[in-house]
Amino acid sequence: MSDEPLKLRYYGDPVLRRKATPVAGVTPEIRELIRGMFECMYRERGVGLAAPQVGVSQRIFVVDVEEEPGERKKLALVNPVMTKRSGSIVEEEGCLSIPGIHADVKRFEEVVFEALDEEGAPVTVRGRKLLARALQHELDHLDGVLFIDRLSAIRRKLLESKLARMRFGDEEREARATGATPSL
Ligand code: ZN
Numbered sequence: 001m002s003d004e005p006l007k008l009r010y011y012g013d014p015v016l017r018r019k020a021t022p023v024a025g026v027t028p029e030i031r032e033l034i035r036g037m038f039e040c041m042y043r044e045r046g047v048g049l050a051a052p053q054v055g056v057s058q059r060i061f062v063v064d065v066e067e068e069p070g071e072r073k074k075l076a077l078v079n080p081v082m083t084k085r086s087g088s089i090v091e092e093e094g095c096l097s098i099p100g101i102h103a104d105v106k107r108f109e110e111v112v113f114e115a116l117d118e119e120g121a122p123v124t125v126r127g128r129k130l131l132a133r134a135l136q137h138e139l140d141h142l143d144g145v146l147f148i149d150r151l152s153a154i155r156r157k158l159l160e161s162k163l164a165r166m167r168f169g170d171e172e173r174e175a176r177a178t179g180a181t182p183s184l
Contacts, residue, residue, distance in 0.1 A: 006040045006054040011098045012167040020057045020142040023078050026120035034076045037062045046096040048134040048184035050141030061138035067131040077115035084112035094183045102181045105150050107136050137184040
């Protein structure tokens with residue numbers, strides 16, 4: 001793999017709509033990809049990033065969130081599956097690949113994920129609050145789903161012209177995530 005930093009893909013890029021394929025094995029190349037994904041996520045000031053967002057259609061994502069104040073969860077998950085879910089909560093979220101758009105999205109309040117970690121070992125991750133939201137947002141990316149797909153029809157309609165401009169690359173892009181809303 002080259003030393004070129006991974007580039008973020010934006011709304012309108014077909015890779016964001018593709019269903020990502022399972023990872024066959026956690027090889028040194030996969031670990032290198034994960035390292036690059038963390039780097040890209042921190043550079044863009046996001047708290048989560050899925051492989052399709054850097055143009056790689058494989059089932060991998062990374063997150064680094066504070067689940068509780070001072071309780072930081074930095075995780076790389078390979079072939080993640082959501083095995084438990086409960087409750088529901090509406091909060092604002094954003095996506096690094098759709099800069100400048102934030103909206104309230106309903107998510108499960110608590111989730112359990114099974115996956116492989118960056119060493120290829122099986123892990124179980126319990127997520128609440130922002131971690132639960134991040135896990136669900138990133139899993140959606142692996143299935144070609146974006147958070148705007150989960151908005152009400154009315155809310156989506158309001159965003160339509162902004163999204164259309166973005167699709168054609170005319171929209172000014174914020175250089176980095178800003179503000180209090182988590183970008184994932
Ligand atoms: Zn996203």
